Amino acid sequence: MRTIVQDVMTTDVAAVNQNASFHTVAELLINRGVSGVPVLDDDNRVLGVVSEADLLAKQEFKERYYGDGYTPPLRARIRHTVGSEGSGFYKALGETAGALMTSPAHTTNPDVAVVLAARQMDKHGVKRLPVVDAEGRLVGIVSRRDLIKVFLRADIDIEHQVREALQAVPGEVTDLGVTVADAVVTLTGKFDKHSHAIAAVRMTERIDSVVAAHDELTWKHDDIVKLPVAWGGA
Known part of the structure; x- marks a missing residue:
């Protein structure tokens, strides 16, 4: 990577x-x-x-x-x-x-x-x-x-590199799609968990040949903890 x-x-x-x-x-x-x-x-x-x-x-x-x-x-x-x-x-x-x-x-x-x-x-x-x-x-x-x-690596080589890297992402994914155009990667597919989808995008962005990663992933379970908004009073 x-x-x-x-x-x-x-x-x-x-x-x-x-x-x-x-x-x-x-x-x-x-x-x-x-x-x-x-x-x-x-x-x-x-x-x-x-x-x-x-x-x-x-x-x-x-x-x-x-x-x-x-x-x-x-x-x-x-x-x-x-x-x-x-x-x-x-x-x-x-x-x-x-x-x-x-x-x-x-x-x-x-x-x-x-x-x-x-x-x-x-x-x-x-x-x-x-x-x-x-x-x-x-x-x-x-x-x-x-x-x-x-950044001049062929798009097909970048695609192979991304797919290999994404094998390290935990959980299951269905219909994973990796398309590359001018070193810009678009990810599609559905992960079991929201956190796994985020990890996939972050891992793709870390690849040196990748100019940018577009996230079009979905997930079955949203396991990202959202902290409650604290509202201040007078």
Whole structure:
């Protein structure tokens, strides 16, 4: 039911050694058509990430050393100081990937659920996460685009996945119907209990490939306890 990072990550990773030159990094970003790459030590362990923003810091900040009085906008200064890109002032002095990179890198593991990887990207404001093994060695990379792939699964595959998941719902169901259109699932049928119907919908919604679940289920017995409404008086 849960899609993990290993299912969607890219294993052909563009990466550089910490001693790689500015020119080497720039050339790799352009040739591979990526906006950032992991930076590795000699044992293939991830030390950080170097991005286009890290390289542009050199061009953006270098003019202040020539006395033209350039000062980046406040928003840019805040981003460079406390944001995910690190300090642009010091990156402008960098000559190697190790000096240019943002470190430590935010990483994930192959067996992590994609939803957790997505939350980590959102939390740290990054577009990609290097994927590392138990020793911290690079095994892949996962991007926002990779995470979106889970919603591109064929409708027939989603239907099979939903039907398999619903086998874990307790009780009996008659005339269970599962239809999928563009990853939107519609459930029909009659359960013995209202609570079992609710469980079926919730279980369907939890499947990573499902965009939404439409509940058209019915039930024989309403076992949902409704608390009495407390009316206040003057």
